[in-house]
Amino acid sequence: MGHVLHADETTTRIGTTRRWLHVACTDFLTLLHLAPRSRAGADAGKVLPHYRGVLVHDSLSLYAGYNSCTHQLCGAHLIRELTAAEEDFPDQKWHQQIRWALAGLNAQALRVRSGQIDEITPDALLLHLTAFHHGITVGLSQHPRAEGRKQSTARNLLERLRDQAHAVLRFVDDPRQVPFTNNCGERALRPVKTQLKISGCHQSADGATAWLAVRSYLDSARKHGLSAFEAIHRAFTGNLWMPPIAQAT
Template sequence: MGEGKIIKIYNKGVSEVITVIKKMDNENKELKAKLAALEKENEKLNKGLDKYEKQKKKNSTNSSKPPSSDGIGRRTKSLRKKSDKKPGGQEGHEGSTLKLSEKPDEVITLRVDKCTNCGIDLVFMKNEGYEIRQKIDILEAKLKTIEYRAEMKTCPKCGCKNKGKFPEGVDKTTQYGENVKSLSVYLSKYQMIPYGRLSEIFKDIFKLNISKGTLVNFNKKCYDNLEEIESNIKQALINSEVIHCDETGIKSKGKLNWTHVVSNKKLTHYSVHEKRGTKAIDDIGIIPFFKNTMVHDCFRSYNIYNDANHAICGAHILRELNGITDLEKQKWAQEFFDHLIHIKKAVDDAIENGNNHLAEQIQNELSFKYDEILEKGRKEDEEINGQRYNKRANAKKSKSLNLINRLVLYKDRMLAFMYDFIIPFTNNLAEQDLRMLKVSQKISGTYRGEHGAAWTMRINGYISTIRKNGYDLIQSLRSVFTSDRFDPTLPQS
C-alpha cells in the first residue's frame, strides 16, 4: 500500500483505519491458512516420494522380495562375504569325471591281426595287455506286455469251478503297470512336465498312447495311496527336535491360496490352504502339537504357539538390516549385521573344532555387544526421527525402530543358534523346500482342478522326504502303487 493511500485513509478518521486493518488481518489469516494447507500437502507429497524412492531401491538382499523380482541384469549385493579362495574346484577336491564300470554289460575285444607298420601277421602273438575305453548309453526303450492266463478247472469230486489267482494289480482285462505309473508321477509332479507334453513323451519314446485323463488318474491314485504315509510324516515332524516353517502364495482355481511347508533335514510336509495365518496352521495340525524348537521368519501367526520354543531366521534379519543401511542410512544396522555374522562364525568354528557349545564368557560378551549396538541404534533413530515422534503420540515408527524393538523383544529367539548348536542360523531349509513349488507355479500358472494343488502337495512332500533320506525315488514311487508301500518314516532293515 502506497504512502498517499495510507494518508488518505488516516484523514478519514479512526473508524476507517480500524476497518482497513481488520480487512488486512482477515486477508492475512486466509493466506496463512492457505500456506499451511500447501505446506501440509507438500509434506504429504515428499513422504510419498520418499516412500516411492525407498520402494524402488528394495531388492532381494534388503527386503523380503524374492530374487526373481530383481529384474534381468540387475546385480544385487550378496549377503555372503568375499572368500579368499580362487574360483573353481579347490585343491584336493575330488572331481566328478565319468568312471569306468567294474562290471560292464558287454565286452567287445578289438583284436590286432597284423602289424600296421610292416603288415606281418600277429594272430598268434601273445596279447601284452589292453587299453580300455567304455561307452555308456541308454538301451532302446521298449514296452513289455505280460499276458496272464488263469487256468480254469472243475473239480471232479465236488464240481467246484477253480481258477488261477491273478497277481496284485491285475484286476482288469488290460492295465498299466507300476513302472508306467511311477514314471508318469515322477515326470509330472517332480519334473513338472504338463500333461500334454507328458503324453507326447510316452508316445515318442515308448510308442505308448496315454491320454491326459489317464495321466491325471495316475496322480490321483498316488495321492490316495499316500494318505497314511503323509500322516506318518506329520507325526514324525511333531516328534522331531527342530522344524522349519514357511509359507508362500499360490493360485488355485483363479484365487490366491497359500502353500505351507513344515520340514527338517529328513522330512517334508506340504499343504495348501485358502488362509495364511492361524486358521491354516491349526487345520494342518503339526505346529499346534509341536513342543520343541521351530525356526521361522517371525511371522506373527507362528509366535502365538507358546508350547514350542522359537528361533528367528537370521537371513531375514540380515536382509532387513541391509534395507535400513541402504534406505534409512542408519549406521547401527551395518554394525549389527557384522556382529551377527561374527556370532555365526564363532558358532561355526566351535562346531568345526568338535565343540557343542560356546564358553559362557564368550556368550556373555557377544550378548552384551548385541544389547550395546541396539541401544546405540535406538539413540541414532531418535536423533533422526525423534522430532516426528514427538509431534504426535501415535506417529508411525520407522522400520529401523520397529526392527530394534523386535530384536530386543525376541533376543533369545534371535540368538537361539548361539546357545544350542542343533538350531540353525537361518530358515533357508524351508525356503529351499518351497522353491521348486514356486517354479512349478510359474510353469503351470495356476491349479485349475478342484484337487490339483492338494495332489501336488502330498506327492511332492513324499518325493522330498524320499530324496532327503537318499532312497531310490523311482522304486519308492513304484511301491506306492502296490500294497507294500515304502514308508520313509519307518525303520529300515
C-alpha cells in the same frame, strides 16, 4: 537331543485366485499344504499345534502364538532387514554393528557344529553379544517411537530385536542342533514354486492338494536317500515307503 522344526509360507495360485502354501519340515520329513495365511491356516497342517521343540521361522506374527515350543527367528531374514536399513540410513552404524554381531555368532556356531571347537568361547560370546545389544540401544535412540501405533520400519526391526532377543539368539544356546537360518523350510518351498512357474497354476484346490501330498511324500523320501522314481514305484506296487524313524514332538 532337541527336536527342530522349520515353518514357512509363500503364495501360489488356484486358477485366478491367490492362495497360501504352508510348509512344516525337518531334515527328515516335509509336509506341504494349502491354507489361509493365518494361525488357523498354519494349524490346518496339524503339525504346529502343541509342538514342543524349537520352531524356526521368519518373524510372521502368526507363529508367535505357538507357546508350547521355543522359537528361533530366521537370521537370514534379519540380515536382509539390517542390510535394507543400512541402505535407508547409510550415515548410521547400528545396523552394521548388529549384523556383524549376528554373522560372527553364526560363524562360531558353525565351527561348533562342524567339530572345529567344542563350544562358543565366553570371550567370543561377550564380544558379539555386547555389540548386538549396544547396536540395538544406539539404534533405538536414533529412531524414537512416534506417536500412535504405527512405527517406522527401522523402529519395528529394532524393537523386535530387543524384545525377541531370546528367539534371535536361540542358536547360540544350542549351536549343534539349532540353525541360524530357516533354509530348510525355504528349500522345501523353492522347487514347488519353480515347478508352478514352469507348468502353470493349478485349476482346482483338490488337484493342488493332491499334488502337494505327492510332493511332500517325494521330498520326505528324498531326505532318506530314495529317488523320486523309486518312491513312486514303491507307491504303485503296494510297497509304500514310510519314514523308518519315529519323530518326537
